[in-house]
């Protein structure tokens with residue numbers, strides 16, 4: 001749309017008080033509007049321009065300031081350290097890039113403001129390896145998704161994480177089949193995704209438990225599932241095995257540049273020098289781009305709520321089933337019923353814009369809508385099956401595409417931003433491309449070689465529930481700790497918990513252990529095993545009970561001692 005027309009439209013539709021200017025080849029909006037909906041609406045209109053992006057600095061009346069910093073740590077531990085590459089963000093994108101870069105003989109540091117891997121969006125999603133049908137043809141999303149999906153077998157073998165190519169079904173009632181089906185076929189063709197039409201009879205054979213009134217649909221065999229946090233941790237652990245440093249509770253405060261190049265970054269743990277800086281800060285990547293001096297986009301968080309159902313529902317379906325409107329203008333992946341690698345069912349996510357980036361609250365409205373929508377497809381499920389629910393925020397830009405490129409202003413800065421869904425599915429291909437961009441930047445500055453010690457294979461630690469009885473017995477005979485069950489819902493042993501506490505990225509909060517082992521993720525949600533876990537963390541690390549955290553700052557569980565555990569506490573379980 002012509003720029004003047006666009007400016008007029010924003011002013012007419014939203015407010016004449018909005019200042020509109022052009023900065024860094026982006027359309028910049030400033031001012032105060034009435035509510036969040038108006039902020040979003042103005043941003044979406046601005047995105048219709050041909051500029052690179054939208055800098056939407058609009059505020060709304062009564063907007064609160066969010067505090068993102070989850071630590072009070074301030075020290076000089078990293079002061080004056082020198083790295084070839086610094087990656088900001090230890091989600092799946094930052095960790096997968098670190099792992100690919102560890103093939104090279106260079107010094108790499110990943111920093112994250114939190115105290116563990118995958119604390120934000122990378123643990124707050126469905127773990128679906130999308131086939132690449134939904135993204136608009138020609139977008140980066142479509143390109144990286146289709147390519148990333150194909151790489152998952154290889155990555156899962158190397159990094160030792162569970163990946164199942166379950167396939168997915170998009171199912172329709174009569175109306176949808178007639179009107180939407182041609183669009184789906186066309187999009188599949190353009191994106192290079194194989195799908196097959198299935199009639200009512202075939203649907204019933206593939207998924208015998210779903211609604212018998214569905215008249216047809218598409219089977220997409222390439223869809224897969226993973227555990228997103230375990231996959232992120234696998235990438236990170238392999239990166240560390242190959243020499244990458246990770247520093248938690250470390251956040252970017254400022255950067256120092258010379259001749260349009262980053263020379264060092266300032267953090268709460270000191271000044272760190274780098275030859276290349278990579279922005280993988282998820283929903284905060286626009287703030288990082290602003291600090292570095294090359295912001296041309298705004299991340300507006302798009303929330304998604306997800307329901308987790310009891311494992312007893314796990315055998316109701318075999319794959320991923322969705323009956324969506326498949327609105328091609330809709331930004332959501334539509335949600336669905338997703339069987340997880342651990343055999344729970346997930347329902348959702350939905351998608352709606354919200355002002356706050358780390359607001360993970362859930363709403364009864366959202367949960368009810370998700371439940372109603374999916375229980376109409378799978379009638380056997382009901383609210384009693386809900387174990388818990390959670391939400392995450394997608395890092396959407398107004399242009400609605402991934403931003404993966406070397407900065408055109410700051411020559412050693414790389415944007416890996418706007419990685420909303422399907423970021424998990426795309427991580428393997430995004431990271432391989434960012435490796436190439438980074439190595440090109442480094443080669444222009446210095447001589448670098450391959451890391452001859454690089455080992456693509458991660459051993460990991462035993463996960464008992466995945467093993468045959470014979471292998472389980474072998475491990476238990478070798479180390480009886482693996483025979484003592486701490487979490488009865490998920491059957492997680494004392495040995496597994498000790499292994500992750502002493503792994504190369506030690507898990508020392510309750511949530512960190514949970515992300516690696518699934519302890520506390522079952523029906524009782526940690527009601528039984530939490531005291532045992534506290535005791536194990538205390539014994540294995542020496543951390544005083546009062547200082548053990550569930551997650552970040554202020555999440556201590558114990559305030560003072562009231563009674564003692566018996567010495568045989570663990571022995572008795």
Ligand SMILES: Cc1cc2nc3c(=O)[nH]c(=O)nc-3n(C[C@H](O)[C@H](O)[C@H](O)COP(=O)(O)OP(=O)(O)OC[C@H]3O[C@@H](n4cnc5c(N)ncnc54)[C@H](O)[C@@H]3O)c2cc1C
Pocket residue numbers: 088089090091092093094111112113114118119120121122123124125126127128129130250251252280281282283284285288302303304305306349391392393394419420421422423424425426
């Ligand atoms: C509800 C929902 C469902 C989804 N479902 C799927 C799906 O099924 N399949 C799929 O492919 N994708 C899915 N996605 C998208 C996917 O989860 C994301 O694309 C992906 O996790 C993004 O990873 P990331 O590493 O970019 O971000 P994150 O995991 O958020 O990591 C960014 C990290 O940067 C750190 N950070 C930020 N600012 C700073 C700073 N200043 N200093 C230091 N550290 C900083 C943060 O602490 C954070 O740990 C879903 C997303 C949501 C919300």
